[in-house]
Each structure stands twice: as C-alpha cells, then as structure tokens.
Amino acid sequence: MTPSLVSVEKVKKRYGDLEAVKGVSFEIQRGEIFGLLGSNGAGKTTTISMISGTLSPSEGQVTIAGEDVSRGSLSVKRAVGVTPQDLAIYPRLTGRENLEFFGTLYGLKSTKLSRRVDEMLALVGLTESASRMAEEYSGGMKRRLNLAAGLMHSPQILLLDEPTVGVDPQSRNHIFEGVRELNGRGLTLLYTSHYMEEVQALCDRVGIMDGGELVACDTVKNLIAGMGGSVIEIGTDAPANTEPLLQELRAISSVQEVEFIPIRGGEETEKSDKDVLFASGHSPMFGTLRLRAGQPNQILAAVINLLNRENAPIHHLDIKEPNLEDVFLKLTGKSLRD
Amino acid sequence: MILQIARKDLKVILRDRSSLIFIFALPLVFMGVFGAAFGRSGENAKPMVVSVLVFNGDKGKHGKELIEAMRTVGLKPELDTQGSTTLTERMKKGEKPLGVIIPEDFSQKLDTATTNALDRTGKIVEARVQVLVDPAVPQVAGMAQGALSGATRSVAGTVFARQLEARFGTSPASGSQDIIALDIKKTNEGLGTELKKPRSVGDTMIPGLAVYFVFFLANGVAATLITEREQGTLRRMLSAPVSRFQILAGKMLARGLMGILQTIEMFTFGVLFMGLHLSGSIFGITVIALTTIFAATTLGMLIATMGKTLEQIQGMITLVMVVMGLISGCLMPREFLPETLQKFSYVTPHAWALTAYQDILLRDRSLLSTLPNLMMVMLFGTGFLVLALRRFRYE
Numbered sequence: 101m102t103p104s105l106v107s108v109e110k111v112k113k114r115y116g117d118l119e120a121v122k123g124v125s126f127e128i129q130r131g132e133i134f135g136l137l138g139s140n141g142a143g144k145t146t147t148i149s150m151i152s153g154t155l156s157p158s159e160g161q162v163t164i165a166g167e168d169v170s171r172g173s174l175s176v177k178r179a180v181g182v183t184p185q186d187l188a189i190y191p192r193l194t195g196r197e198n199l200e201f202f203g204t205l206y207g208l209k210s211t212k213l214s215r216r217v218d219e220m221l222a223l224v225g226l227t228e229s230a231s232r233m234a235e236e237y238s239g240g241m242k243r244r245l246n247l248a249a250g251l252m253h254s255p256q257i258l259l260l261d262e263p264t265v266g267v268d269p270q271s272r273n274h275i276f277e278g279v280r281e282l283n284g285r286g287l288t289l290l291y292t293s294h295y296m297e298e299v300q301a302l303c304d305r306v307g308i309m310d311g312g313e314l315v316a317c318d319t320v321k322n323l324i325a326g327m328g329g330s331v332i333e334i335g336t337d338a339p340a341n342t343e344p345l346l347q348e349l350r351a352i353s354s355v356q357e358v359e360f361i362p363i364r365g366g367e368e369t370e371k372s373d374k375d376v377l378f379a380s381g382h383s384p385m386f387g388t389l390r391l392r393a394g395q396p397n398q399i400l401a402a403v404i405n406l407l408n409r410e411n412a413p414i415h416h417l418d419i420k421e422p423n424l425e426d427v428f429l430k431l432t433g434k435s436l437r438d
Numbered sequence: 439m440i441l442q443i444a445r446k447d448l449k450v451i452l453r454d455r456s457s458l459i460f461i462f463a464l465p466l467v468f469m470g471v472f473g474a475a476f477g478r479s480g481e482n483a484k485p486m487v488v489s490v491l492v493f494n495g496d497k498g499k500h501g502k503e504l505i506e507a508m509r510t511v512g513l514k515p516e517l518d519t520q521g522s523t524t525l526t527e528r529m530k531k532g533e534k535p536l537g538v539i540i541p542e543d544f545s546q547k548l549d550t551a552t553t554n555a556l557d558r559t560g561k562i563v564e565a566r567v568q569v570l571v572d573p574a575v576p577q578v579a580g581m582a583q584g585a586l587s588g589a590t591r592s593v594a595g596t597v598f599a600r601q602l603e604a605r606f607g608t609s610p611a612s613g614s615q616d617i618i619a620l621d622i623k624k625t626n627e628g629l630g631t632e633l634k635k636p637r638s639v640g641d642t643m644i645p646g647l648a649v650y651f652v653f654f655l656a657n658g659v660a661a662t663l664i665t666e667r668e669q670g671t672l673r674r675m676l677s678a679p680v681s682r683f684q685i686l687a688g689k690m691l692a693r694g695l696m697g698i699l700q701t702i703e704m705f706t707f708g709v710l711f712m713g714l715h716l717s718g719s720i721f722g723i724t725v726i727a728l729t730t731i732f733a734a735t736t737l738g739m740l741i742a743t744m745g746k747t748l749e750q751i752q753g754m755i756t757l758v759m760v761v762m763g764l765i766s767g768c769l770m771p772r773e774f775l776p777e778t779l780q781k782f783s784y785v786t787p788h789a790w791a792l793t794a795y796q797d798i799l800l801r802d803r804s805l806l807s808t809l810p811n812l813m814m815v816m817l818f819g820t821g822f823l824v825l826a827l828r829r830f831r832y833e
C-alpha cells in the first residue's frame with residue numbers, strides 16, 4: 101500500500117469549553133478527491149485549518165507526506181494550497197495582482213510567475229477580468245479568484261472549503277471543471293460542500309462529520325451500498341390495521357425495511373382522496389408505503405399483488421436510488437442544507 | 439519577500455484615496471491654517487505659568503526676593519543648585535524656555551545702586567541678572583521675559599522703598615525703578631553658528647507638526663493589520679512560506695515610506711511657504727525622521743492588538759493621537775497647557791522626537807548631543823514592538 105498523503109490522527113480542537121473537533125482520524129490518498137460533509141458547525145473548517153497548519157490541534161497530529169504539520173516546515177507549506185471558506189483576496193488589487201502577489205510569496209518570479217498567473221486565470225475563467233479590481237467582481241468571480249490563489253504555487257494537495265457557496269451555476273461549473281481538470285493532472289483534493297450532488301459526483305471517498313466527530317468515512321459507493329438498496333415508495337390507502345400487511349411485505353425476500361407513513365391532510369393528498377377519507381371516516385388510511393430492497397424489480401410484482409388482494413389502490417409509485425443525502429440523513433438525522 | 443509585501447501594501451495604500459488625503463493633504467491644511475493663525479503675533483490671552491530655571495548665586499537676600507517676585511508674575515522658578523554652568527547646559531538642551539542666573543553680588547550691587555540713586559551721586563551702578571532664552575520656543579520665552587522684567591522692577595521698587603522708609607519714614611507712591619539690568623542671551627549663541635536668523639512661524643511649527651502627523655502612520659499600520667486579518671489574507675500569507683516578522687517588516691516598510699514622503703512634503707512646504715530654515719544637517723533631520731517613523735509604525739502594531747475590528751480601534755486611535763499631539767507640545771508649546779498636563783508631556787514619544795528636531799533645527803545643536811532624545815524615541819518604539827509582537831493575534 102502506498103503511504104497516504106495526508107494523515108489525520110486523533111485530532112481534537114477545543115475553543116475554550118467547546119470541543120469543536122472531538123478526536124477525528126482519516127487519511128487522504130495521493131491523487132484522490134476526498135469529500136468532507138457536515139452540517140453547519142460540524143467542524144469541517146476547523147479540521148481543514150488544522151491540516152493547513154493555520155490552527156494547531158489541541159490533541160493529536162496531522163502529517164502531510166510524513167511530516168508533522170504543526171512544525172510549519174517549508175516543505176509542508178509548499179505542499180498545501182488553501183481555498184478558504186471566507187474569501188482571502190485583496191479587494192483593492194486586480195485579479196492579476198492578487199495572483200502575482202500570492203505567487204511571489206512562494207518565490208515565483210518574472211516569466212515563470214506571469215505564465216503561472218495566466219494559466220490559473222484561464223483555469224478559473226477570469227482571463228478577461230484579470231485587470232479589474234477584485235472588489236468589482238461578482239461573488240462567483242471572487243470565489244474563482246480565491247480558488248486560483250490557492251493554486252498559484254502548484255501544491256500537492258488543495259484544501260477547498262465550500263468553494264461553491266453562493267455561486268451561480270456558471271461559476272459553479274467553472275470551479276467544478278477546474279477541480280476535475282486539476283485532479284486529472286494529479287492534484288489531490290479535499291473538498292467540503294453543502295451540495296451533495298457535487299460531492300457525490302466528484303469525490304472518491306467521503307468523510308461525514310457530525311458534532312465534531314467523524315461518523316463515517318468510506319467510498320461514496322460503499323456508503324450508498326451500506327444504505328441497502330433502493331427505496332420503493334407507494335402512495336396508497338392501507339387498511340385500518342396495517343400491521344398484518346406489513347408483516348407479509350417483510351416476508352418477501354430481499355426486502356430489508358418496510359414502513360407505512362400515514363399522511364393526514366398532507367401536501368401529497370389529492371382532493372378526492374381527502375374527501376373519501378373524511379366522508380367515510382373509517383378504515384382505509386391514506387399514506388406512503390416505503391420499502392427498501394436490494395433488487396426492486398424482482399419484488400415489485402409481489403408487492404402489487406399483495407396490495408391488490410387488500411383492495412388498496414395505488415395512487416403513485418416511485419423507485420428511488422439512495423444517494424449521499426440519504427446516507428447523511430440516516431447517519432446524522434439531519435438534512436444537510438439549512 | 440519583505441519588499442514584495444511592502445510593494446503590495448503600497449499599491450493598496452495608493453488606491454485608498456481617503457488615506458492619501460489623510461497622509462498628504464491634511465498636514466498641508468494644518469500648516470496653512472496654523473501658519474495663518476499664529477503667524478502674525480504671539481498674542482495669547484490665556485494666563486499661563488512658565489517654568490524658569492534659576493540659579494541663585496546671590497550672597498544677600500535680594501536674590502531670594504527676586505525669586506519670590508517671579509512667582510507673583512506667573513513664572514514658576516525651579517531652583518538649580520548645581521551652579522551656573524550646569525544651568526547653562528540644561529538650558530542648551532531646551533529643558534526650559536527661560537533660565538535666570540542671579541550673580542553673587544546681586545544684593546550688594548542692588549543696594550549700592552539704590553543708595554546711589556537716593557544720594558543722587560550720579561554714579562551709575564547696575565545690578566545684573568543673566569537671562570538665557572531657548573530659541574526653540576520664542577513665543578513662550580518672550581512672554582516669560584516680559585514677566586521677568588516685571589519681577590525685577592518690583593524687587594527694585596521694594597528695595598528702593600525700604601531705603602526711603604529707613605531714611606525718611608515714608609513710603610513712595612511709585613515703586614518702579616529700572617535699576618536691575620537683564621543680560622539676555624540666547625542659548626544657542628556662541629556655538630559657532632552665529633548667524634542671527636530670526637525665527638519664523640515655520641521654524642517653530644513645522645517640527646511639531648512633522649512629529650504629530652508622522653505618528654498618524656500608526657493609524658494606517660493598525661488598520662492594515664486588522665483588515666488583513668479580517669479579510670483572511672493574513673492567514674493566507676501565513677500559510678505561505680513567509681514569517682510573521684517578514685509580514686510585519688513589509689508593512690512597516692510600506693508605511694515608513696509613506697512617512698518619509700510625508701516628512702519631505704511637510705519640510706518642503708515649510709521651506710517654501712513658511713520661512714523654515716533648514717539649518718543643521720539634513721542627515722540629522724533624516725535620522726530623527728526615521729526614528730520617529732519607527733516609533734509611529736510600531737505604535738500602530740501595538741494599537742492593532744487592542745481590538746478585533748477596525749471600528750473598535752478607529753475612534754480610539756484618533757483620540758489618542760490628538761491627545762498625545764496636544765500634551766507633547768507638537769501642536770502648541772507645552773507651556774500653554776495647564777500644569778498638570780505638562781507633567782505628562784514626556785510620557786509621549788512625540789515629546790522626545792520634538793525635542794530632537796528642535797535641538798537640530800532651532801538650538802543649533804549637533805545630532806550627537808541630541809542622541810539621548812533619539813534613544814528615548816527608539817526605546818518607545820522598541821517597547822511598542824515587543825508588546826505588539828507578544829500580544830498580536832494572527833487569527
């Protein structure tokens with residue numbers, strides 16, 4: 101096994117009484133895109149700051165290519181690039197000047213410097229606006245400049261802290277494509293985001309943080325597989341006593357989970373159903389039947405048969421592939437977006 | 439690296455119009471207004487107490503009487519017991535605006551002069567008092583001189599009256615007699631640079647204003663540190679292979695350069711429009727300016743440790759700077775201030791820097807002889823720097 105590029109070992113960070121990160125360990129392999137997910141305040145930024153060395157851990161240690169980050173050695177600083185969540189650019193300098201300055205901090209000079217600046221401007225799609233003041237940029241352009249600034253010195257790993265927050269789709273695409281391209285050229289990335297689709301599409305492996313702890317860390321595939329197959333959702337009127345029906349459904353092979361969620365006047369209730377429900381005032385209950393199964397195709401017929409036998413109508417039927425959002429919801433009990 | 443950081447800072451400063459106005463336009467406005475206000479005359483209605491350094495070598499009692507009389511006319515005699523030479527030395531350093539040496543034979547001469555006058559012998563004997571004037575603060579010294587001659591008259595009058603009473607048992611109506619002569623001498627005389635230049639408004643004002651405005655650099659230094667911390671660029675710099683020292687030094691360099699330009703501007707304006715005489719060595723002035731700029735920028739770093747946001751410190755800085763300017767004597771002679779405030783004058787680095795400028799420009803002293811003052815400014819600067827380095831939070 102090749103040694104990992106970044107290794108986070110039992111890292112803790114306390115701010116006074118608050119323990120923002122409670123003993124987190126994970127590794128990032130060379131060349132991968134590692135995603136870090138977590139709702140607000142989960143400790144993502146704090147973790148990233150400890151990896152970049154701008155914050156020192158209260159306990160534990162972070163090593164990059166085998167070197168302890170907290171020693172602040174030159175090689176570690178050269179290895180890491182940062183795109184902080186809060187912008188870190190000079191509003192009173194032009195886009196080009198910003199990049200030039202950050203490049204010089206790493207010893208880049210003259211033609212090498214200007215070539216790198218041009219390259220980065222092109223990468224984030226700011227070539228045309230390079231000579232405008234950064235303060236005149238739109239939010240998305242500022243984010244793109246922020247991304248380029250962290251890349252000026254060609255780091256081995258780039259720490260991206262929510263690079264697409266508050267960004268229009270076009271800017272988002274630029275960032276997205278940029279990240280892909282860089283990874284293709286061998287750059288390792290740590291990516292945090294609130295956008296599940298991005299992480300799911302981009303990242304090889306994902307760590308999920310909740311309340312300062314790492315509650316899961318695996319490949320996206322494994323995490324989703326851990327959810328145990330797809331979800332079949334059926335809108336139906338179930339008999340008053342649903343338990344016997346549910347028992348029978350559970351007995352179908354490869355069905356992992358069955359539940360019935362009654363809806364009382366919920367948004368999904370169509371007018372006619374509601375009328376029926378309230379007019380008759382008795383047995384059948386409108387609601388959603390949720391089944392989780394490894395192979396939905398193979399059980400669908402059996403499920404429908406059972407419902408027919410019970411004279412339960414099918415108002416709608418939906419098969420959902422589980423996604424990261426479901427994984428996240430299951431592990432943390434929280435929805436990722438606020 | 440320091441140079442690159444300084445260059446970036448300069449770019450940012452040069453694009454910030456309000457800070458440019460502050461650095462370059464405000465001093466001109468000040469000089470213009472002050473020049474117009476104080477240019478015509480040193481008139482000042484406020485009663486004030488001027489400290490006078492006195493050596494009383496008199497063997498009789500009239501010397502003491504003169505010192506008493508000085509107190510009644512708004513002078514505050516401070517006795518030097520070491521002798522006339524140390525007093526002269528102290529005066530040369532500009533410790534007080536006025537120095538008085540009462541010679542050994544003062545009482546004797548005064549008595550003789552009085553007797554002669556009463557006897558109408560026609561023999562002219564004068565009691566003499568030596569007066570030393572600090573050329574750096576002519577307005578104050580002038581007023582003090584006026585008060586002093588009032589005191590001498592009153593003493594002479596009393597002596598005269600006493601003799602009259604002793605002889606005839608009556609008291610005269612008028613007690614004013616001009617039998618004490620004041621030997622007035624400027625403390626910079628006899629130092630080789632004997633050019634008798636009159637002091638202009640520029641001469642007396644520019645040093646103070648130069649110090650005052652240079653210290654406002656602190657404002658900019660504090661602001662850029664806090665702004666960079668807030669906008670995250672400080673953190674970005676620190677995550678690069680750049681040391682804290684380099685960042686701070688780069689910022690000091692950029693602001694220091696602005697300070698140099700500002701000082702040049704003020705002195706040039708002074709020479710062109712306010713009659714400033716650039717006597718003394720340009721080298722000396724440069725050294726003083728650089729020392730002052732050093733203390734000002736480090737003071738800025740210290741101020742930056744006192745708040746998290748710009749808003750928290752901005753008001754305070756201005757207040758502190760103006761108060762320091764006032765009590766240090768930069769904006770007006772210290773003697774114009776209430777006595778209690780005068781005591782705090784040397785708590786400010788301004789006061790020492792001002793004294794150094796005055797030594798070189800107005801007292802015809804050498805850079806070497808004013809070195810102790812510069813050392814004090816350096817000491818302030820170093821103190822600010824050490825405190826700032828220990829207290830500044832980079833996060």
Ligand SMILES: Nc1ncnc2c1ncn2[C@@H]1O[C@H](COP(=O)(O)OP(=O)(O)OP(=O)(O)O)[C@@H](O)[C@H]1O
Nearest residue numbers: 115118120138139140141142143144145146147185
């Ligand atoms: N400088 C600080 N001082 C005190 N508490 C802090 C500090 N920085 C962060 N915290 C706290 O630590 C916890 C974790 O914060 P962190 O910024 O790492 O979360 P996050 O996962 O990045 O959240 P978000 O998605 O909102 O960016 C929060 O409760 C936050 O209030």
Ligand SMILES: [Mg+2]
Nearest residue numbers: 144145146185
């Ligand atoms: Mg964060």
